[in-house]
Amino acid sequence: MEASKVIHAIYTDDDVLMSAVKKVKAQKHHIEEIYTPFPVHGLDKAMGLAPTRLAITAFLYGCVGITVAITMMNFIMIKDWPQDIGGKPSFSYLENMPAFVPIMFELTVFFAAHLMVITFYLRSRMWPFKKAENPDPRTTDDHFLMEIAVHNNEESLTNLLRETGAVEINIVDNDEDAH
Amino acid sequence: MEYKISNRLKIGAIVLIVLGVLGVGYGFMDASSVTKENITEFLANEDHHGAHATEGHGKAHEDVATHHELDTHGEEAHGAAHAEEDHSMSHEEHVLHQIHNRPWSALYVAAFFFFMIALGVLAFYAIQYAAQAGWSPVLFRVMEGITAYVLPGGLIVLLIAFFADSHIFIWMDEDVVAHDALIQGKAGWLNKTGFMIRGLIFLAGWSVYRIFARKFSVAQDNADINDNRNFKKNFRISAGFLVFYIYTESMMSWDWIMSVDPHWFSTLFGWYVFASMFVSGITVIALITIYLKSKGLLTFVNNSHIHDLAKFMFGISIFWTYLWFSQFMLIWYSNIPEEVTYFVTRIQDYNLPFFGMLALNFIFPLLLLMNSDYKRIPWFVVMAGVVILCGHYIDIFNMIMPATVGDRWFIGIPEIGSILLFGGLFLLVVFTALGKYPLLAKGNPFIKESEHFHY
Numbered sequence: 001m002e003a004s005k006v007i008h009a010i011y012t013d014d015d016v017l018m019s020a021v022k023k024v025k026a027q028k029h030h031i032e033e034i035y036t037p038f039p040v041h042g043l044d045k046a047m048g049l050a051p052t053r054l055a056i057t058a059f060l061y062g063c064v065g066i067t068v069a070i071t072m073m074n075f076i077m078i079k080d081w082p083q084d085i086g087g088k089p090s091f092s093y094l095e096n097m098p099a100f101v102p103i104m105f106e107l108t109v110f111f112a113a114h115l116m117v118i119t120f121y122l123r124s125r126m127w128p129f130k131k132a133e134n135p136d137p138r139t140t141d142d143h144f145l146m147e148i149a150v151h152n153n154e155e156s157l158t159n160l161l162r163e164t165g166a167v168e169i170n171i172v173d174n175d176e177d178a179h
Numbered sequence: 180m181e182y183k184i185s186n187r188l189k190i191g192a193i194v195l196i197v198l199g200v201l202g203v204g205y206g207f208m209d210a211s212s213v214t215k216e217n218i219t220e221f222l223a224n225e226d227h228h229g230a231h232a233t234e235g236h237g238k239a240h241e242d243v244a245t246h247h248e249l250d251t252h253g254e255e256a257h258g259a260a261h262a263e264e265d266h267s268m269s270h271e272e273h274v275l276h277q278i279h280n281r282p283w284s285a286l287y288v289a290a291f292f293f294f295m296i297a298l299g300v301l302a303f304y305a306i307q308y309a310a311q312a313g314w315s316p317v318l319f320r321v322m323e324g325i326t327a328y329v330l331p332g333g334l335i336v337l338l339i340a341f342f343a344d345s346h347i348f349i350w351m352d353e354d355v356v357a358h359d360a361l362i363q364g365k366a367g368w369l370n371k372t373g374f375m376i377r378g379l380i381f382l383a384g385w386s387v388y389r390i391f392a393r394k395f396s397v398a399q400d401n402a403d404i405n406d407n408r409n410f411k412k413n414f415r416i417s418a419g420f421l422v423f424y425i426y427t428e429s430m431m432s433w434d435w436i437m438s439v440d441p442h443w444f445s446t447l448f449g450w451y452v453f454a455s456m457f458v459s460g461i462t463v464i465a466l467i468t469i470y471l472k473s474k475g476l477l478t479f480v481n482n483s484h485i486h487d488l489a490k491f492m493f494g495i496s497i498f499w500t501y502l503w504f505s506q507f508m509l510i511w512y513s514n515i516p517e518e519v520t521y522f523v524t525r526i527q528d529y530n531l532p533f534f535g536m537l538a539l540n541f542i543f544p545l546l547l548l549m550n551s552d553y554k555r556i557p558w559f560v561v562m563a564g565v566v567i568l569c570g571h572y573i574d575i576f577n578m579i580m581p582a583t584v585g586d587r588w589f590i591g592i593p594e595i596g597s598i599l600l601f602g603g604l605f606l607l608v609v610f611t612a613l614g615k616y617p618l619l620a621k622g623n624p625f626i627k628e629s630e631h632f633h634y
Contacts, residue, residue, distance in 0.1 A: 042633075055551070086512040098508045 005150040005173055006032060007157055008135060009166035010143050014040045017144045020164035021046045024148065027160060032147040035139035054123075058116045065111025069104040135172065182476055182618050184610040192610075195603030202596015206282035209593075213278050218271045280583040282593045283343040289597035290339055291435065292459075292575050293605045294332030295452070299460025300325040301389055302424055302453075308392070308417035313628040314487055317479050319396060319620040320613065321468050325460070326389050327612030328605055333382040335601070336435065341375065347583055348374075350441045362441050369441060374434055381427045388420040399622035407624050428453055436575075439582035443521045445506050452578075454499035458540075459571045461491045462564040467609070469557045476618055482555040483634040489554035492567060496544035500537070525577060528586040532573045539570030572598070 011017040017040065024031060031047055044051075074093045077083045077100070082091045085099050093100070121127065139145045146166075148157060154171065161169055213221050304322040307315045345352035350369045356362045362369065392413055399409035429449025437448045445451075465488040471477045510518045525533045547563040548554055580588045620626060 059549070087514055098504075098511050101504060101508065 008170045009146045009161040010168040016165040035134045035145040061115040062112040065108040069107035183614045192603045192607040199600025206593025283346040284583040285593040293601040295456035297328035299456035305417040314632045316623040316629040324613035330386045451502045458495035486554045493548040500541040536573045
């Protein structure tokens, strides 16, 4: 299968990389993946990736957090062991709500932040002791690597990539480099 | 990119002013039609018609009792008290005061609201310079236009305070002070001469900054491309102004707002008023920018700039809520009578505006502007902006009215007339100032960065 062959084009500058991505996309080639040492602003849009849905999950996790906070405080402070709050022993959650707002806020943030990070790791398929996927360790230092699948167009792709300013182009068999 | 105030806008603003003057005039006439002679009859009529007042009377006594320094008199004592003590008031006299205070307070609330928009924008503008922000210089001329209202607006607020006297500021009434140990203790700060002198110093400081910032900003346009001296001057005076501003804004909010309840104080009040003026100011920058863009002007403003303004509207709305809640929760929790009376009055007599304001200033901006994409849609930002402005008008309303009119509040002709009057004046001043110089501050060293701002 030809699809198992990929080209690795290596760049040394994020601006060069950005313009290269635009040129490659203009030629209707599909970019499999790009490995960078730091987040490159606007790269996702240039690659044509769908916008992240992480923000939506954060909102939902926040809703879970505030619900947990309300249920928990209601149980602890009102039901299980009713407390006299600030000299106002009304034993009503609603009437004592101001006292609970900081906890509601904190748990909303806590749930949204932690669960969003965990979701991000799962979605990116990262977990402890996982073997690194990046094909070239230099992408963790100062190099940028663009991966494009080869479909009987090795030569034209190589030429195109060289034009865009790649400093190094390797053709890799996917079998050797199985993820 | 030139702009001239269109005739239609000018006539519209003048119509607003005229309508406003009529409304305000009606408010004063209506209030003065109730006098010492017919107040008893007036109240009897009101009760007869089953007006809202009946239930509120007991409470009103209590609130204003504090106000007119009858702290020690409970509700029951009140009736007996005014026979013996000459400084106490009958219910009729008390209501009469509230009725007469209302048009003054309505005028004051609206005047302060529009003034605070301009002052909030001035602070935002200074922050942009002091931070050497790269995204905002395309909006500088819009901000400079709005800040043109700082001086006239501030003078109007001071003038109203001067003429309203004890109609708004009870501590300006010598008779009240004579029987009030607490106000006497504060008389070193709370006296009319000091109030006016401080007000003029604040206004002078803000206006001097505004005049020079505008001058240097325009001079930078005509300067050589390598000559950034005017920009540097602006950077320095902006940093200096911000220091001056944060002190004087705080003192101004004690003087002009917090002192209407002279017994009550809150140490974060200055911050709270600042949050209100900051978010209103940023909202008005966004609204005027969108308006000018819809006229085909400001072509260099892209939707990333609108997005950033909307982010500020969102963020500062939450900041406002944070301060509002910090103030409320501590006082609610500790439940100290002389502090908590402030919120008791508002929750009992101002329930709808008090909690409605939270919905308008917090829930609406939070939900409307949370989504990133919505912050780029002009009509969405306009909708959220209108909600925020209404909410912050009510915020100022809640700060002033409970002290002056008690439970006899309503948003009727005097209030709406005042909004129209100062709204019209604001539009006239701001859009005339906008037409004076090109809409692009082309000499600003960050202008290219700003034009290419993209998020």
